[in-house]
Amino acid sequence: MKDVKIVYWSSTGNTEAMANAVAEGVRSAGANAELLEVSEANAADIASCSLLALGCPAMGDEELEEGEFAPFFDELEPHLSGKTVALFGSYDWGDGQWMRDWQERTAKAGASVINGGIGLIANNTPEESDLEACRRLGAELAEH
Numbered sequence: 001m002k003d004v005k006i007v008y009w010s011s012t013g014n015t016e017a018m019a020n021a022v023a024e025g026v027r028s029a030g031a032n033a034e035l036l037e038v039s040e041a042n043a044a045d046i047a048s049c050s051l052l053a054l055g056c057p058a059m060g061d062e063e064l065e066e067g068e069f070a071p072f073f074d075e076l077e078p079h080l081s082g083k084t085v086a087l088f089g090s091y092d093w094g095d096g097q098w099m100r101d102w103q104e105r106t107a108k109a110g111a112s113v114i115n116g117g118i119g120l121i122a123n124n125t126p127e128e129s130d131l132e133a134c135r136r137l138g139a140e141l142a143e144h
């Protein structure tokens with residue numbers, strides 16, 4: 001069975017809800033999903049998996065969360081070449097710039113970003129249509 005690791009950071013639960021839906025999609029496609037908060041993830045372990053879903057909301061000024069997620073991603077980045085990656089996260093008042101920057105950075109590291117290279121974003125609390133898109137994202141990842 002294929003293994004997919006889903007690593008996320010979430011303060012108020014919005015990106016967490018997206019992560020749970022991604023996991024449902026992975027499982028519905030017949031793959032194994034391991035869901036981890038970034039505080040319990042080890043970048044070296046994560047780097048051993050070829051199918052990854054990474055979730056982080058827009059924080060700072062259109063940035064990845066700086067305390068836990070950004071250091072994790074900095075460590076993972078040199079190991080992303082050849083991996084298949086799904087990106088997702090919630091935002092509020094911005095226009096998704098943090099995700100455009102993140103998807104570009106991930107692609108430059110040599111990963112294939114699914115969903116046509118586009119990270120999946122949801123405004124604040126994900127609606128049912130956003131969760132459905134997360135499930136599709138998880139299923140797409142599991143089919144690689």
Ligand SMILES: Cc1cc2nc3c(=O)[nH]c(=O)nc-3n(C[C@H](O)[C@H](O)[C@H](O)COP(=O)(O)O)c2cc1C
Nearest residue numbers: 010011012013014015057059060062091092093094
């Ligand atoms: C300190 C802080 C900085 C934020 N910066 C941004 C931002 O730059 N752009 C944006 O669109 N939303 C920003 N937000 C809003 C969050 O991305 C939004 O509340 C999101 O739903 C949080 O997701 P979570 O529930 O997974 O933590 C910020 C929120 C906080 C608390």
